[in-house]
Amino acid sequence: MLKRYLYIIALGILQFITFRSAGQMTMPDHVCTGQTRHYYVIPGSVTGSTYTWWVDGSVMSGFNDSEFIYTWNSSNTFLLEVQETSADGCPGPKRSGWVYVNPQPEIQISASDSVICDGESVTVSVQNPAGLIWGKWIYDLIVEPDVGITGNTINGTYTKPENIMETLFNNDNEIHKVVYRFIPFIVNDEGVRSCEGKK
Numbered sequence: 001m002l003k004r005y006l007y008i009i010a011l012g013i014l015q016f017i018t019f020r021s022a023g024q025m026t027m028p029d030h031v032c033t034g035q036t037r038h039y040y041v042i043p044g045s046v047t048g049s050t051y052t053w054w055v056d057g058s059v060m061s062g063f064n065d066s067e068f069i070y071t072w073n074s075s076n077t078f079l080l081e082v083q084e085t086s087a088d089g090c091p092g093p094k095r096s097g098w099v100y101v102n103p104q105p106e107i108q109i110s111a112s113d114s115v116i117c118d119g120e121s122v123t124v125s126v127q128n129p130a131g132l133i134w135g136k137w138i139y140d141l142i143v144e145p146d147v148g149i150t151g152n153t154i155n156g157t158y159t160k161p162e163n164i165m166e167t168l169f170n171n172d173n174e175i176h177k178v179v180y181r182f183i184p185f186i187v188n189d190e191g192v193r194s195c196e197g198k199k
Contacts, residue, residue, distance in 0.1 A: 027080070027097025030134050030188060032195035033104050036071040041082055041095065048087030055080055075103040077133060100134045105184035105197025107139070118170040124180055126158075135186040138193065142183070146176035 031037060043049060043066050053060040053068045056078050060068065068082065078099045084092040108127040116122050126139060139158045143166075151168040158164075170176060184197035 027099075029080075029097065029099045030102075030194070031072050031099065032102045032186065033072055033075050035195075036069060037099075038067065038069050039080065039082075040067040041084070042066070043084070046086065049084050052083045052085070053081070072099065072101045075101045075133060077101070102133050102135065102186055102195060105137070105186060105195060107182060107184050107197065109180075109182055111180075116168065119167065121165050121167045124164045124166070126164075126182055132186065135188050135194075138185045138187050140183040140185070142181040144179040144181065146178065148172050148174065149176050149178055 081096040112123040185193040186195040
């Protein structure tokens with residue numbers, strides 16, 4: 001009888017996967033701080049099992065079924081583990097996967113001047129935030145000039161922080177403003193964007 005239960009438990013945990021908005025993926029998982037993930041294992045055919053979840057060796061109290069919902073609040077690499085125990089108290093094997101948590105993208109932006117005259121240029125500099133655990137930075141630049149301003153006011157996407165020089169022209173005698181909005185993202189090796197940062 002003992003072998004039968006061990007066999008059922010071994011088959012009980014078939015997958016260890018996490019949901020994303022675009023579907024499912026196998027471990028490891030790649031997230032940013034502040035994101036909530038829904039993890040689960042597929043139970044076996046015998047009912048009554050309980051589950052124990054660990055994050056870096058610490059038992060996650062309050063979670064004893066096949067689903068685990070967790071918000072990652074700090075950046076680091078974490079070991080996520082789960083173990084099924086049958087209704088008769090027989091433990092199954094531990095299943096585990098790594099979770100790589102990046103800090104939220106927050107960039108520093110500076111400009112060579114905030115007031116420029118007609119035909120002058122301004123240099124905008126972007127500084128990366130803290131180092132990444134996975135992926136690489138990408139930035140969308142959105143330029144929002146007032147009516148009457150012309151020149152190099154083109155939106156773009158940048159893969160590294162670099163100085164952007166804009167030469168602007170004022171077509172009348174009024175004071176106008178130009179707003180530059182940089183939106184940072186983290187992209188994985190396949191180029192998929194995630195973790196949109198503060199503008």
